[in-house]
Amino acid sequence: MNITARSGRRPGKSETRTQILESARRAFSRNGFRQATIRSIALDAEVDPALIHHYFGSKEQLFTAAIALPLDPRIVLAPVQASTNEQLGATLLTAVIGVWESEHRDAVLAAFRSAISGDGSQLIQSFLLNIVLRDIIPRVDTPPGSGLLRAELVASQIAGLLMTRYILELDPLKSLSVDALIPLVAPNLQRYLTGELPI
Amino acid sequence: MNITARSGRRPGKSETRTQILESARRAFSRNGFRQATIRSIALDAEVDPALIHHYFGSKEQLFTAAIALPLDPRIVLAPVQASTNEQLGATLLTAVIGVWESEHRDAVLAAFRSAISGDGSQLIQSFLLNIVLRDIIPRVDTPPGSGLLRAELVASQIAGLLMTRYILELDPLKSLSVDALIPLVAPNLQRYLTGELPI
Numbered sequence: 368m369n370i371t372a373r374s375g376r377r378p379g380k381s382e383t384r385t386q387i388l389e390s391a392r393r394a395f396s397r398n399g400f401r402q403a404t405i406r407s408i409a410l411d412a413e414v415d416p417a418l419i420h421h422y423f424g425s426k427e428q429l430f431t432a433a434i435a436l437p438l439d440p441r442i443v444l445a446p447v448q449a450s451t452n453e454q455l456g457a458t459l460l461t462a463v464i465g466v467w468e469s470e471h472r473d474a475v476l477a478a479f480r481s482a483i484s485g486d487g488s489q490l491i492q493s494f495l496l497n498i499v500l501r502d503i504i505p506r507v508d509t510p511p512g513s514g515l516l517r518a519e520l521v522a523s524q525i526a527g528l529l530m531t532r533y534i535l536e537l538d539p540l541k542s543l544s545v546d547a548l549i550p551l552v553a554p555n556l557q558r559y560l561t562g563e564l565p566i
Numbered sequence: 567m568n569i570t571a572r573s574g575r576r577p578g579k580s581e582t583r584t585q586i587l588e589s590a591r592r593a594f595s596r597n598g599f600r601q602a603t604i605r606s607i608a609l610d611a612e613v614d615p616a617l618i619h620h621y622f623g624s625k626e627q628l629f630t631a632a633i634a635l636p637l638d639p640r641i642v643l644a645p646v647q648a649s650t651n652e653q654l655g656a657t658l659l660t661a662v663i664g665v666w667e668s669e670h671r672d673a674v675l676a677a678f679r680s681a682i683s684g685d686g687s688q689l690i691q692s693f694l695l696n697i698v699l700r701d702i703i704p705r706v707d708t709p710p711g712s713g714l715l716r717a718e719l720v721a722s723q724i725a726g727l728l729m730t731r732y733i734l735e736l737d738p739l740k741s742l743s744v745d746a747l748i749p750l751v752a753p754n755l756q757r758y759l760t761g762e763l764p765i
Contacts, residue, residue, distance in 0.1 A: 515738065524723050525726065530726065565750065
């Protein structure tokens with residue numbers, strides 16, 4: 368499709384990249400990694416499929432870009448790094464729910480659905496353990512060697528909350544305000560992080 | 567395919583139904599509700615697709631039969647009904663994990679994947695709230711009206727544990743014995759069920 372003719376100018380490279388990423392997030396969110404195609408994303412973004420490959424490489428690289436760009440873990444997790452260990456559960460939950468309640472929810476759901484379908488398992492596992500939970504693990508490693516398991520238990524509660532509140536949309540869970548939700552769930556995360564566990 | 571010629575007799579109706587359900591569970595588990603087809607299930611079960619429609623009706627009815635049959639909630643949940651409220655978290659978790667660790671894991675994962683993809687959301691929601699958690703809700707309804715939310719919080723932890731242990735296969739979480747896992751997670755369920763929550 369000739370965008371130049373419509374807009375009177377050729378769109379810039381960064382504008383085109385942004386458009387492709389938006390279309391990719393929408394497609395991955397709706398259809399999951401396997402069923403979304405470069406062709407359909409190209410159609411939605413009004414670009415040639417070859418341009419997507421030129422900018423992003425493979426479908427998996429496009430997916431990584433689509434889920435990674437909007438989240439910017441350094442910014443999202445800054446409050447977590449600044450938090451005391453005693454506030455870690457509430458701070459982490461607040462940061463994560465902040466993303467889910469933002470305009471980036473589609474990207475998160477896309478990543479989540481792909482993880483479930485099995486296609487994105489490795490991707491999500493890397494993202495969870497190497498980015499989101501990486502800095503937390505050494506901080507909660509008491510007794511030594513327990514930090515990773517504590518972080519994975521936290522991941523289990525967070526993943527399940529995402530599923531029941533935003534995908535299954537169980538009511539009244541889905542209707543709770545963020546302010547009401549945090550004190551319900553954060554103490555459970557805190558137990559996993561710093562509680563005395565039979566490990 | 568002519569089974570009669572191979573086995574020397576025509577298989578009984580219940581034998582054929584069992585074979586179809588096994589094939590259906592396998593297909594739904596591997597491919598999810600949308601991608602699994604009656605045609606491929608019929609091929610795997612070595613029957614005519616029309617026979618599947620004759621026995622089970624629609625693909626959704628087949629799915630219901632495939633996920634509902636092996637679990638038999640009355641038997642699985644009998645210990646939960648017999649449990650005191652103080653032991654509810656551990657008893658429920660033990661019952662649920664017992665199913666996941668049994669030969670019925672494929673059926674559970676099939677239901678779970680379909681719920682995530684969006685196709686089976688209503689089905690899973692009904693199954694969770696009307697079967698698994700139905701008897702629990704009135705027992706934990708303190709203060710009055712809080713029982714359903716408590717049950718949904720329980721569902722959030724259980725769903726996330728299923729995802730991280732059996733689908734993402736986070737290690738060491740996936741390697742823990744059931745006996746090690748229960749005391750790690752059950753107290754968190756117990757807090758949701760009978761703890762003092764800011765509701």
